[in-house]
Amino acid sequence: IDPSIDLIAEIQRLKKEKNAVILAHYYQESEIQDIADYIGDSLGLSQQAAKTEADVILFAGVHFMAETAKILSPEKKVLLPDLKAGCSLSDSCPPHLFAKFKEQYPDHLVITYVNCTAELKALSDIVCTSSNAVQIVESLPKDQKIIFGPDRNLGAYVKKKTGRDLVLWNGACMVHEIFSQDRINGLRAEYPTAKFIAHPECEDHILAQADYIGSTSGMLKYTIENSADTFIVATESGILHQMQKASPSKTFIPAPPNNLCACNDCPHMKLNTLEKLYNCLHYELPEVVLPADVIQRAQKPIERMLEISE
């Protein structure tokens, strides 16, 4: 790319020219969040993808999110700036193994967390996100047997909140399992008035200490509404950008990871750059495409989630 190009102005121009919309997840780089038409959590992003009137969706997020957008709007062109932007949680649940797992529980209903492949969604009865998992489980009859995958931490949290006995798949997110309880305790001693907030993809011993547990948009809302002046935030650090923007006078501290990790960045989310967004919109590549039968089978469980979450 010519270094003299004003990437932001060019992306805005291409967006208008192609009637494109930019959807960005909270974990994206700040500069990407700042040019997005909509920034949100997984539920908000899928709701936007379902209702947009744009011809092209440029998804600033990871592969499973762009797939979800494609499933909900199959007639639209869905672009992902880097096809290698995957997800460790999604990778922890290969569909052929999950299909075998599911065979062991023929009378169970399958709820899958949205952080999984389109193939896995096609094997599910209902999809959920971190902001509606509890609500979705509670919408089902008390005696309904349920398999929940792929995230064992969100699954354990939902089990605890609902009192239901879910059968869990043993998957996890690499970013949400790095937090150090000792270091968080040290930080809380240093900032005694701080609130500690955590995403339900974190491990149980971390969640046990939290003042608030919720999805990225839930956490953001909590920091706006709560009167505390300092927040220790246990999730991917991209969310701090919107927290700081919404509450400039408050202090946000990323929860410290263990000594094997330097930061709380998701290496997949952070593969996207402004330069890649520009190229992607310019060439309309890479595009996310899915077989028609997968789209058809995966649509129902996602739409069921959207109906319950309305």
Ligand code: 13P
């Ligand atoms: P939410 O934005 O839905 O909370 O999801 C977090 C996440 O890990 C997305 O990859």
Ligand code: SF4
């Ligand atoms: Fe996947 Fe975790 Fe990255 Fe989210 S933060 S995209 S769950 S690896």
